[in-house]
Amino acid sequence: MSDAPTGGMAGESTTARVRREWTQLTRSRRHKVVGGVCGGLARHYRLDPVILRVPLVVLSVVGGLGLIAYGLAWLLIPFEREEENEGRRLLSGRVEGPGLTALLLIVAGCGLLLASLADTGGIVWFSLLVFASMAGAAHWARRGEQRGAGHAADPVAAQAAAEAPPEAAAPPTAGPSWWRGTTDPQRPGYLWGPAEAADARPGVAAGVWAPRENTAPPAAEPAAEPARAREFRFGGLVALLASLAFLTGTALAWEGEPLGTALVVGLTAALVVYGLGLAVSAFVGRVGGGTVVMAGLTAVLLAGASALPDNIATGWTEPVWRVESADALRPAYSMGTGDARLNLTGLDLAAGERVTTSVDAGAGQVTVLVPPDVTVEVHAEIDVGAFSYDPLTTVDDPGPVRSFGGVSQERTITYGPQDGDTAGGTVELWLDMGIGHLAVRRVAEGAA
Template identity: 45%
Template sequence: PHTGGLGAPPPEVKAPPTPGGPSWWRDPIVKDGTTGPVGSGYLWGPSDTDPDAAAETVRAGRPSADAPFRPPAPAPAAPGPRSIGGLVFLTALVAGGLGTGLSWEQQPLGTALQIGLVAALAVFGLGLLVSSALGRTGFGTVLMATVTAVLLAGATMLPKEISTDWARQEWRPAEVAAVQQGYELGSGDARLDLSGVVVPPGETVRTRLEVGAGRAAVVVPAGVTVKVRAEAGLGEIRLEEGQRVQVRINSDQTSQRTLPPPQGSKPAGTIELEVEVGVGQVEVSRAAS
């Protein structure tokens, strides 16, 4: 048949190629209406020669014949500075524990806590300084440093009389001559029992009980007049007045009372008491007649 000229019929329709075979639509149509290979390959579409190699090229992330305009894979970002917040926290914890532990037996409670907290705060400060040049620290490190500073301020307010040993101590003098001018206990339960002391009428016995932290309890004889000055830095004051108990819970609480003897009791002298506790309870009670 005639294939040239303006009235030439279109090319004969062809069936789609089988997989792996040549693709007739890849070949350009020449002037006479026929097709023919031009060049060694096409700009897109699967490879006619080696489909497996084309798939491997795609999996490898390299530009292939079916995607010549695919953008290259982004380069991995450079790693940022390594966080040292965890290391700083652990070091501060160890430093604080060592500082408090090594001074626990030799120093009062407040001083021992101050030594440990100062050591921990120094580690936090050093960690923040190092992080400005090497590594980095997050908000948690700044927060822990702030909490440590607040605890340090609180530790400085603890009375120096508070010791690190909690003990139970009781004094029970049997006569006026055996009553000491003062009794002291760092931390614990202190009890001064004066119920066995006979104070003659007209005489006055003076004594003092001081506890850093805990309970300071005094038991006075049944028939004496008691002049008491009780002070609690933070805690409770319980004074027995006749059959009534007065309770005060406050900070920096001071109470001065004169407790008269119960009605019908034998005449007796006077006991002047000063009872002081830094943190805890002050209790003055009367022995049963």
């Protein structure tokens, strides 16, 4: 049940109330199209609402960031003349139409944002640039008003004066009113004041204290509040059904699909269950704040699962590829998830001879064994993980970098033949790892 709008603080004049409403950041009731967010922001920063509405519509259609920003503002900014925002109502389990609509806007915006990230990142930068422009316009509008406050009339006071009704005045008194603060029978007069002052009531002598008759009707006894019906809470049931939907969807897509796709199917099914539960709770029963938190966490996990590389498989493998000659070397090797080893120690390359191969792995470990007399050119690309190079013997001069790691790492490094060995040919390695570790090791053929 939504809170009724309050008329302001007790004893607050209309001018002060209008001034407070104009200076506080609240959603507008008079200039509302959807949720009153743009109207409230425009009133707070002294802008035309169209300056905010048009860019938000564009950003909502292109990229979805406009929907996310509007939904978050709808949840966090309270309505005019209300103290509680929609987000607090959701966390307390009171799922209503406005809060549910804001959540749906956020979910829809996240879907559009993920779709745009899959194509290109330029839309995100364009959206951020538009948001920065809107923030700059609001800042300068507010700052310009503060600079001109000493030269122009206060627009808040002018609006308050135009909309304010006549102020209430105290009723007139029939005579002088002196403080009658004593009920001592030994001192029946006024607490202070001249003794000849006449009382405002007829029939009362000057300077004589007389109690005021109690003409107010007797206070009625407060009526007993009707017993509230106990609300049906089904947040636990929604969480159980969402867990079952996640397990079922993931199990159905586990065989034959990459890990990211299987998780996306399961998390999408769980998010649908949470959405249906929130929609039902707006009309029947009630869910707790934990349901809203779990729905948001599921949406975050869904975004992370959709970003996983497509070559991460659900099964673990340990392939071993041994190459005895240059003719037997394949141009590409691939692995989903596991521990792979490419043994190139059997290659006998003459000086100036060059061979190229690539290894594409989703997750796990990839180790490439190379002979000591070849020059190795490594083109390593790692989404999340590390790379390491191990020479055959330890030397004082480490030479090129032997290890690195992190997120979105892409480097090209050349390692010459081992000291004391006759220079042979060149092995060019293109190594691509989603999540895991890449290793290149110098190994003698007999030791391999």
